[in-house]
Amino acid sequence: MTxxxxxxxxxxxxxxxxxxxxxxxxxxxxxxxxxALADVSPEMAHQIxxxxxxxxxxxxxxxxxxxxxxxxxxxxxxxxxxxxxxxHVHAALNVGLTLEQIVEALLHAAAYCGFPKAIxxxxxxxxxxxxxxxxxxxxx
Amino acid sequence: MTxxxxxxxxxxxxxxxxxxxxxxxxxxxxxxxxxALADVSPEMAHQIxxxxxxxxxxxxxxxxxxxxxxxxxxxxxxxxxxxxxxxHVHAALNVGLTLEQIVEALLHAAAYCGFPKAIxxxxxxxxxxxxxxxxxxxxx
Amino acid sequence: MTxxxxxxxxxxxxxxxxxxxxxxxxxxxxxxxxxALADVSPEMAHQIxxxxxxxxxxxxxxxxxxxxxxxxxxxxxxxxxxxxxxxHVHAALNVGLTLEQIVEALLHAAAYCGFPKAIxxxxxxxxxxxxxxxxxxxxx
Amino acid sequence: MTxxxxxxxxxxxxxxxxxxxxxxxxxxxxxxxxxALADVSPEMAHQIxxxxxxxxxxxxxxxxxxxxxxxxxxxxxxxxxxxxxxxHVHAALNVGLTLEQIVEALLHAAAYCGFPKAIxxxxxxxxxxxxxxxxxxxxx
Amino acid sequence: MTxxxxxxxxxxxxxxxxxxxxxxxxxxxxxxxxxALADVSPEMAHQIxxxxxxxxxxxxxxxxxxxxxxxxxxxxxxxxxxxxxxxHVHAALNVGLTLEQIVEALLHAAAYCGFPKAIxxxxxxxxxxxxxxxxxxxxx
Amino acid sequence: MTxxxxxxxxxxxxxxxxxxxxxxxxxxxxxxxxxALADVSPEMAHQIxxxxxxxxxxxxxxxxxxxxxxxxxxxxxxxxxxxxxxxHVHAALNVGLTLEQIVEALLHAAAYCGFPKAIxxxxxxxxxxxxxxxxxxxxx
Numbered sequence: 001m002t003x004x005x006x007x008x009x010x011x012x013x014x015x016x017x018x019x020x021x022x023x024x025x026x027x028x029x030x031x032x033x034x035x036a037l038a039d040v041s042p043e044m045a046h047q048i049x050x051x052x053x054x055x056x057x058x059x060x061x062x063x064x065x066x067x068x069x070x071x072x073x074x075x076x077x078x079x080x081x082x083x084x085x086x087x088h089v090h091a092a093l094n095v096g097l098t099l100e101q102i103v104e105a106l107l108h109a110a111a112y113c114g115f116p117k118a119i120x121x122x123x124x125x126x127x128x129x130x131x132x133x134x135x136x137x138x139x140x
Numbered sequence: 141m142t143x144x145x146x147x148x149x150x151x152x153x154x155x156x157x158x159x160x161x162x163x164x165x166x167x168x169x170x171x172x173x174x175x176a177l178a179d180v181s182p183e184m185a186h187q188i189x190x191x192x193x194x195x196x197x198x199x200x201x202x203x204x205x206x207x208x209x210x211x212x213x214x215x216x217x218x219x220x221x222x223x224x225x226x227x228h229v230h231a232a233l234n235v236g237l238t239l240e241q242i243v244e245a246l247l248h249a250a251a252y253c254g255f256p257k258a259i260x261x262x263x264x265x266x267x268x269x270x271x272x273x274x275x276x277x278x279x280x
Numbered sequence: 281m282t283x284x285x286x287x288x289x290x291x292x293x294x295x296x297x298x299x300x301x302x303x304x305x306x307x308x309x310x311x312x313x314x315x316a317l318a319d320v321s322p323e324m325a326h327q328i329x330x331x332x333x334x335x336x337x338x339x340x341x342x343x344x345x346x347x348x349x350x351x352x353x354x355x356x357x358x359x360x361x362x363x364x365x366x367x368h369v370h371a372a373l374n375v376g377l378t379l380e381q382i383v384e385a386l387l388h389a390a391a392y393c394g395f396p397k398a399i400x401x402x403x404x405x406x407x408x409x410x411x412x413x414x415x416x417x418x419x420x
Numbered sequence: 421m422t423x424x425x426x427x428x429x430x431x432x433x434x435x436x437x438x439x440x441x442x443x444x445x446x447x448x449x450x451x452x453x454x455x456a457l458a459d460v461s462p463e464m465a466h467q468i469x470x471x472x473x474x475x476x477x478x479x480x481x482x483x484x485x486x487x488x489x490x491x492x493x494x495x496x497x498x499x500x501x502x503x504x505x506x507x508h509v510h511a512a513l514n515v516g517l518t519l520e521q522i523v524e525a526l527l528h529a530a531a532y533c534g535f536p537k538a539i540x541x542x543x544x545x546x547x548x549x550x551x552x553x554x555x556x557x558x559x560x
Numbered sequence: 561m562t563x564x565x566x567x568x569x570x571x572x573x574x575x576x577x578x579x580x581x582x583x584x585x586x587x588x589x590x591x592x593x594x595x596a597l598a599d600v601s602p603e604m605a606h607q608i609x610x611x612x613x614x615x616x617x618x619x620x621x622x623x624x625x626x627x628x629x630x631x632x633x634x635x636x637x638x639x640x641x642x643x644x645x646x647x648h649v650h651a652a653l654n655v656g657l658t659l660e661q662i663v664e665a666l667l668h669a670a671a672y673c674g675f676p677k678a679i680x681x682x683x684x685x686x687x688x689x690x691x692x693x694x695x696x697x698x699x700x
Numbered sequence: 701m702t703x704x705x706x707x708x709x710x711x712x713x714x715x716x717x718x719x720x721x722x723x724x725x726x727x728x729x730x731x732x733x734x735x736a737l738a739d740v741s742p743e744m745a746h747q748i749x750x751x752x753x754x755x756x757x758x759x760x761x762x763x764x765x766x767x768x769x770x771x772x773x774x775x776x777x778x779x780x781x782x783x784x785x786x787x788h789v790h791a792a793l794n795v796g797l798t799l800e801q802i803v804e805a806l807l808h809a810a811a812y813c814g815f816p817k818a819i820x821x822x823x824x825x826x827x828x829x830x831x832x833x834x835x836x837x838x839x840x
Contacts, residue, residue, distance in 0.1 A: 360780025640780025
């Protein structure tokens with residue numbers, strides 16, 4: 001393999017590299033998404049891993065913790081992406097964001113996206129926190 | 141308290157004033173949202189009451205009935221906010237909009253947001269009407 | 281014409297009826313939109329008039345003033361519709377909403393759609409107010 | 421009836437013509453939506469049929485198969501419209517798009533709307549394929 | 561190069577293959593976007609070509625003409641993407657969609673995304689048609 | 701002033717505290733927005749400063765740098781908020797994000813929001829970088 005990180009890689013190599021990155025960041029929650037896609041859109045499953053994680057997420061210019069902050073902001077703003085908020089709240093905890101930082105990011109979102117989307121994202125986060133036995137979150 | 145309506149108020153005062161406004165407009169449906177947030181984002185629960193209702197909703201420049209019309213329009217347009225449509229259909233009925241006016245506002249929304257979002261909001265309204273024993277709504 | 285309001289009407293009749301409603305509500309700003317569409321999508325120009333205004337806007341279940349409140353909410357929430365906000369701020373003034381009510385509706389929108397969209401809509405309203413010589417708007 | 425396709429038609433005629441078009445394209449899935457609206461917004465039910473299908477969908481300038489491609493793109497981009505994606509995946513199959521083309525359109529959507537919305541639409545399509553016994557879809 | 565279409569390809573090869581596809585579909589309008597990005601986000605310029613066009617657009621499961629229908633639907637629904645609508649109206653003409661089909665797709669969009677977004681997309685299309693000397697478009 | 705940070709503060713105090721925070725983060729670009737609103741919606745100008753910056757932005761649970769990452773994600777995802785992207789790219793540079801991190805955050809956004817919105821945000825960032833004499837940005 002050469003310096004640009006793709007030369008000589010097979011399609012299969014790129015998928016497996018991406019899945020490794022995905023597992024480190026999103027954990028089981030991310031794997032479940034890829035598995036759910038496997039029998040309906042195997043190419044989408046491939047591209048999420050090989051491109052999304054293997055090529056984009058793994059770039060060193062922004063560490064995983066910072067990418068999760070951007071991602072939580074985007075998913076809250078898009079709306080209707082509560083399943084993805086859940087996956088990425090798992091990811092945020094996996095890469096070192098604290099409960100309090102996640103909740104604060106979603107409060108911050110209220111000023112930019114309005115309360116309805118911020119509430120929907122916060123209640124999605126709550127489901128993840130409950131599943132992991134982390135409730136209640138204490139305010140300041 | 142002085143004329144500007146906030147001087148000398150404690151944080152607790154502001155919350156309680158906001159919760160009073162929230163109860164008058166949104167009723168139990170609104171309280172349930174604030175309660176659901178209490179153990180995950182107590183600050184968001186506080187700000188919805190103290191700021192959203194205490195500072196914004198209670199301003200006299202637009203009466204609650206008119207605010208619900210704006211709100212139903214926004215929630216329909218945002219999309220993916222069906223839980224909030226339900227809360228605000230309760231609110232709309234509480235502040236004097238009729239069933240027929242709510243349904244008409246959502247039909248009007250079809251021309252501006254398209255049918256899919258207008259249908260999703262209308263079916264959310266239907267769930268509230270059913271819960272309150274108000275179906276069927278009669279057309280003209 | 282029979283009771284249901286469409287029987288026996290020609291396509292041309294329906295267009296002309298819609299254009300009358302459009303002129304009363306949106307005024308010149310609305311006519312400019314229909315004219316701008318005439319040489320690229322004459323059918324869209326037709327449907328905005330004949331259906332949007334002739335069939336939906338003219339329904340008596342919600343008066344024009346209330347429709348503008350819903351519409352201002354929707355356009356703010358959709359985002360990227362500043363030309364339409366301008367048309368409908370003209371319309372809102374035409375059908376009896378005051379400057380202060382329009383501005384208040386867009387402040388209310390900040391809580392539901394976030395500040396960026398509320399600011400963009402408010403600055404679009406400001407352009408209309410400036411054109412009509414109505415600035416400054418006085419706060420309370 | 422005259423050449424413009426509406427003269428002399430009653431409101432009832434227009435509804436029935438629209439319902440015929442709707443049944444051919446959307447099938448039972450579309451009828452269920454119209455029926456669900458009947459007791460809450462009979463006018464919205466009417467307009468979906470009479471206007472949406474009778475006047476817009478039935479225009480010959482774009483065949484139903486092409487309209488479904490546009491529609492799948494729009495519903496994926498709007499987000500939060502998974503029930504409508506399901507209806508229109510049924511419709512897409514009814515008017516001649518293959519499984520593979522539908523799945524590919526939604527993969528294509530990932531580049532324009534991002535993966536979260538594309539995943540949500542693909543999993544909605546999967547539910548329709550499962551219901552029709554069409555899984556698994558084979559990649560290339 | 562092996563059957564999976566990526567083995568052994570260098571990063572540079574993948575970019576150049578993508579740029580060829582981009583030029584065939586989007587023409588000069590697409591090249592201008594890639595060029596505009598080159599000094600601010602060279603990686604985004606690379607990924608649009610190498611991934612967006614080289615890996616996704618070039619997949620045979622859906623021909624370019626069908627992809628443009630999906631794309632016009634998505635861009636209209638997203639809103640605020642008028643520069644992209646212009647690029648893809650050029651693309652749509654390049655891959656065989658007629659003026660009338662493009663205009664009809666955007667009229668169809670009115671029923672799903674509402675008139676404001678459909679109007680904004682149609683006026684963006686009008687700018688492209690004007691630049692190419694194709695106005696007026698004749699209705700039916 | 702007591703521990704909760706609001707007791708005893710006048711409306712004017714809260715505004716001035718917020719404007720201080722706003723100036724530190726957004727700099728002149730933010731002040732221009734507040735000034736532009738002053739003659740059309742003085743209350744919105746007040747709330748952006750007093751609430752948005754004074755109450756939300758200044759909370760210590762998330763430092764300004766992290767808030768800008770969330771904000772850039774949200775503004776890109778919302779779409780149609782290019783003026784706000786410009787303000788917040790200024791802010792991002794002011795609070796310590798590097799050019800490369802900003803550009804990388806917007807590339808990351810392509811995977812979640814699609815290329816059109818990511819391109820629009822990146823070209824807005826380019827305008828800010830150009831104004832500050834920071835182009836070209838070097839890729840890796």
